Amino acid sequence: MNSISGSAAATASLDDPFYYLANFRFVLGWVGTHHADLLTREERGLLATFDAFPQPSQALLVRMVMRKGELFRTGRLVYPEIGDTERALAPLVDAGWVEADPELGFAELFRLLRLAELRRALKAEIAAAGLAPGASKTAISEALSVQEFQAKSLSEWWPETREALNGERIVRLTVMPWCDRLRLMFFGNLRQDWAEFVLAELGLQRFERVELTPGSRxxxxxxxxxxxxxxxxxxxxxxxxxxxxxxxxxxxxxxxxxxxxxxxxxxxxxxxxxxxxxxxxxxxxxxxxxxxxxxxxxxxxxxxxxxxxxxxxxxxxxxxxxxxxxxxxxxxxxxxxxxxxxxxxxxxxxELAPPSREPDAAVRRLDLCLPMAGAIGVERAVAEHLNRPEAPAHYVENALLTGLFGLLCWPALFAPLPGAFFHPFHVGPVDLYRDDFVARRRERFAACLARLDDGSHGEAIWRVWHEKRGVASPFVYWDVLDEGLLEQALASIPATHLRACFERLLADLKANRAGLPDLIQFLPGAASGEPRYRLIEVKGPGDRLQDNQRRWLAFFQAQGIEAMVCHVTWQQGGAS
Missing domain, CATH: 1.25.40.10 (Tetratricopeptide repeat domain)
Known part of the structure; x- marks a missing residue:
């Protein structure tokens, strides 16, 4: 089977000065192999044309693609591994991939030229606007941007350009729409870009290895x-x-x-x-x-x-x-x-009778008057105030219960189903928020949640925590879910509570993954039958409960889970 199961197979070593070119070629090869039927004859021809360019020209093109915008000063396209910029540009210009003397609107000209250059290029326009020759860039912009200038090449804006800029010129990349189309077909979105390869190679981002087949796209x-x-x-x-x-x-x-x-x-x-x-x-x-x-x-x-x-x-x-x-x-x-x-x-x-509805249950309330929190924020201030050796309090917000869910249900979330993964850089399945996400994995989720019934959930969670630590997940925030917090949570939160929370998450992953209480306080010394933990939503002066927070609090009450809202007022005086 032709497959790629992880980012290591897709990235080039950063020791190679042309690492970015190798990564770009990988994407072109992947799209050419797995998406050829989605490309026009002209687009497939562009793949072949790129392959025929000299390496310096290929590298320069990729450098431009990876930068912002389509307009570049050639003086800013200098890279030691590429060498002579003009020599590398020539084949790209001849093929029409780069326009050598593009038309520029006033805003583009203003962005690309430095202040001294603008004063010389627009000398007549500045004088006509009644500005002094040494006017600031802001003053020039305010005076001239209201005028309607026709787009024209830099040489028309400023005939002395080449001499004034020591041979430097402005060029336009013309194939960015094609490159964006290829990037879209590879990643399935336009949020991710070529930096994903670099982050993976540097180890700053690790992704789960999922079997990818030629049909995965x-x-x-x-x-x-x-x-x-x-x-x-x-x-x-x-x-x-x-x-x-x-x-x-x-x-x-x-x-x-x-x-x-x-x-x-x-x-x-x-x-x-x-x-x-x-x-x-x-x-x-x-x-x-x-x-x-x-x-x-x-x-x-x-x-x-x-x-x-x-x-x-x-x-x-x-x-x-x-x-x-x-x-x-x-x-x-x-x-x-x-x-x-x-x-x-x-x-x-x-003047109609309103529909019947059950009255909202009263949420437990905790009132605290604390010194001003300063830079740490009100949530951490409350956590520090409540924290005791025998009852540790943690600021977790949406990271704990969702993290436990992500660890226990890792096999279901990263199941290699058709259309769920199609490149090595997925944080999670692409169908995560689609209506049929859970239905497609119902048996897998049932198997994961069954561990909560037989008591093996702790073992499963610890195993994934050790094996996958640092791997990107849509639910696990590794910097929050450390070993100590995980140990306390598994010791204090009953499996029945976890199952209820996880089932609610699965009912609407997009809506229910947020709105969870800010704090958890563990009560390991509680007597038999008393809560072993409590969840606390923190509200500073003037802050109100959001709708998703209200829904979670109502759910906790219905499930008999200890939850409350802590309302904070500030003491008069200095910060703590």
């Missing part, structure tokens, strides 16, 4: 790659503040039955809806919230936001009808919590 059809790239570009344009109308008009459809792409599209539609609502375009916002909240991978946030907007617009009857249908359906905890607040308000507006 992120995309099965080219249209999926195209849709992902289109959504990515639209989100970037939204963040840059482009007009909403153009962005909404270009919102692409996604291939049928591809749930994870539908989720990405739904998230973008939700963000566009938020932007529309902020700008007073309520009708557009409602339409986008509908698009986001319906269908495969519908966004809970979009459905809730739509109801709140309808309420704000006075559409109480429509909002009530939609909310009532949702209340009667099997919605998740997050949505039901929002509906429990919204429906009574709508019923009062419409």
């Amino acid at each position: 992120a995309f099965q059809h080219r249209e999926e790659v195209d849709a992902y790239l289109a959504l990515h570009v639209l989100r970037e344009r939204l963040e840059q503040g482009e007009p909403l109308a153009a962005l909404v008009a270009e919102l692409p459809s996604v291939p049928e039955k591809n749930v994870w792409l539908a989720q990405r599209r739904g998230k973008l539609a939700f963000l566009l809806g938020q932007a529309a609502e902020r700008s007073g375009q309520e009708a557009l916002a409602l339409r986008l919230y509908v698009e986001s909240g319906e269908g495969a991978g519908g966004q809970v946030e979009a459905r809730i936001r739509r109801l709140r907007l309808l309420e704000r617009l006075g559409e109480y009857r429509q909002a009530h009808a939609l909310a009532s249908r949702a209340w009667a359906a099997a919605v998740g905890e997050q949505e039901r919590q929002a509906l429990a607040r919204l429906l009574p308000r709508l019923c009062r507006r419409l």
Whole structure:
């Protein structure tokens, strides 16, 4: 079987001055072998063209790809292992991979030239704006950026460029979209980049070794790659503040039955809806919230936001009808919590009887007045105040229970299922937050949780802790989950409590992995039948419980797990 089971097989040694080129070639080879059917003839030709470039030209191209942007001053493309920059550039320019004298807008020119160079290149424009010859870069920018300059080459902006810059010039990399497409097909996302190889080689990041087969890949059809790239570009344009109308008009459809792409599209539609609502375009916002909240991978946030907007617009009857249908359906905890607040308000507006609901149980409260925490923060201040040799307190937030879950369920989380892993740099399975994640691994998770029933969970957790220490995981934070904390947790937290918490995590991994209490205090000397630990959520002055924290606290009460909220006020006087 042709497979790669870990990052060691994919990375080049940093002792090799061309290590980055070897890593880039690895990606090209992987994509060419496993994704050839997703590439056009022209794109496959680019793979062959790259292979034919001289090594210095290949290396220079990769150096440019790994840097930010597409425009570069050649004086900043000097690398000892490459040698003469202009000689390495020549084949790239001849092949059209690098543009030798690209057109530059004013903002690009301003970013690439130093202040003294700008004063000389824009001498006439600076004088026409009434600025002194020695004006600052800020003053030049404020005066000239409001003008509409036509994009033109550097030699047109500044005819004396080559002499003034001692032969240096500005070039543009033209194949970055192709390189991004290859990177996307390899990683399955655009968050990860070429630095992953370096981090792995330096040992700064270690990844689980999972069997990868030729069929393990992120995309099965080219249209999926195209849709992902289109959504990515639209989100970037939204963040840059482009007009909403153009962005909404270009919102692409996604291939049928591809749930994870539908989720990405739904998230973008939700963000566009938020932007529309902020700008007073309520009708557009409602339409986008509908698009986001319906269908495969519908966004809970979009459905809730739509109801709140309808309420704000006075559409109480429509909002009530939609909310009532949702209340009667099997919605998740997050949505039901929002509906429990919204429906009574709508019923009062419409003079209807509110839906029946169980009253919230009172959460235990602890009030503390402490010296000002200073740099350590309120959570650690409370932990230090409560900590005693016979009852140690730890600041763990979302790292302890999720970490124990990640250790016990490691075999299920890193099971080599189709579509879960497809390169050596996965922190976790790519389908982690998809609707069918648990269903695909139900028997594996059941086998892991069964260890909680027969008492072998501690042994399993310790084994994984020792064998996998430092390996990236979506749930295990190694710098928090040290040996002492782990030992105390396994000695104090009953297996029945762990099973209940882990089952709740599996019910909605994305929503429930956060919101856990800040502190845990172990009570090893407790009498028989008394709690052996307690969980403490810390709130400083003016801080309130978040919705996900409220849901966890309600769950702990229902399970008989000791949990409380500590409200802190500060003593008058100096810091501790």
